[in-house]
Amino acid sequence: MQNPYGGGPPPGPAKGQHGTEVMAQYPVAPPPAGAPPPPVAAPPPEIGTQPLPPPSSYAQPAAAPYMQPQQPPVANGQWGPQGQPMQRLVGGVALEPGEKVLYYYRANRIGYVIFGLIIGIIMIPAFGLGLYLLYLTITDRSHSTYVQTITNKRLMAINGHGKPLWQIRxxxxxxxxxxxGRRYEFGVRNANGQKFMFDDNVHIVEMVITKLAGEPMLREQSPEVAFDPYVN
Structure with missing residues (x-):
């Protein structure tokens, strides 16, 4: 194809023998005299010959925090400062090693306390009687049974401060x-004839004591019942 404007062939890439485009070859100017030779790229290192960085340059993994091994739960107790289980309590009284609770009853004294306060205040004009009733009501937690319990080792009546009013093995x-009669009680006595009596929930107390009194093996084989460690 001739250039319509005259002259040589039209601009654009040249065509080869089969019509393919051929990029024009441009001459490369030689470097000026006195110029340093161009840098030559170093050959890639062979596999296995490249030196490793020093061990200190590797990132060290973060140390995992120390976790204290978990301990099994302690029934009706707490863990001590050294991870050891603290002594178990029933109604605020410490249980002996191997001792288990076979009977537990917690008395509700709220109604009695409210009644005592009301009557005591009403009877204040009677001086001695009113003050005496108030004194008994205020000190009820100290001299009244708040917890009755029977274990495989002993029988106990515990006051509202977690102190045994009496106990017998x-x-x-x-x-x-x-x-x-009018007041129903049941309990036991020792060799001196001293009596240890329960005065609440007595029908259950009688059944439990009668069943366990003559059968030591039954006390050890019976399962433990649920109980409160403290008295509020």
């Missing part, structure tokens, strides 16, 4: 005692 029991 099974090997000290020499007989059973029952009081009927």
């Amino acid at each position: 099974w090997d000290e029991v020499r007989g059973l005692n029952k009081v009927t």
Whole structure:
């Protein structure tokens, strides 16, 4: 194809023998005299010959925080400062090693306390009687039974401050005692004839004591019942 404007062939890439485009070859000017030779790229290192960085340059993994091994839960108790279980309590009284609670009853004294306060205030004009009723009501937690419990080792009546009002071990029991009539009580006595009586939930107390009194093996084989460690 001729250039319509005359002269040589039209601008654009040249065509080869089969119509393919051929890029024009431009001459490269030689470097000026005195110029340093161009840098030559170093050959790539062979596999396995490249030196490793020093160990200190590697990132060190973060140390995992120390986790104290978990301990199994302690029934009705707490863990001590050294991870050891603290002594178990029933109604605020410490249980002996191997001791388990077979009977537990917590008395509700709220109604009695409210009644005592009301009557005591009303009877204040009677001086001695009113003040005495108020004194008994205020000190009720100290002298009244708030928890009755029977374990495989002993029987206890515990006050509202977690202190035993009385306790007797099974090997000290020499007989059973029952009081009927207007006030129903049941308990045991020792070799000296001293009585240890429960005065609340008595029908259950009688059944439990009668069943366990003459069968030491039954005390050890019976399962433990639920109980409160403290008295509020």
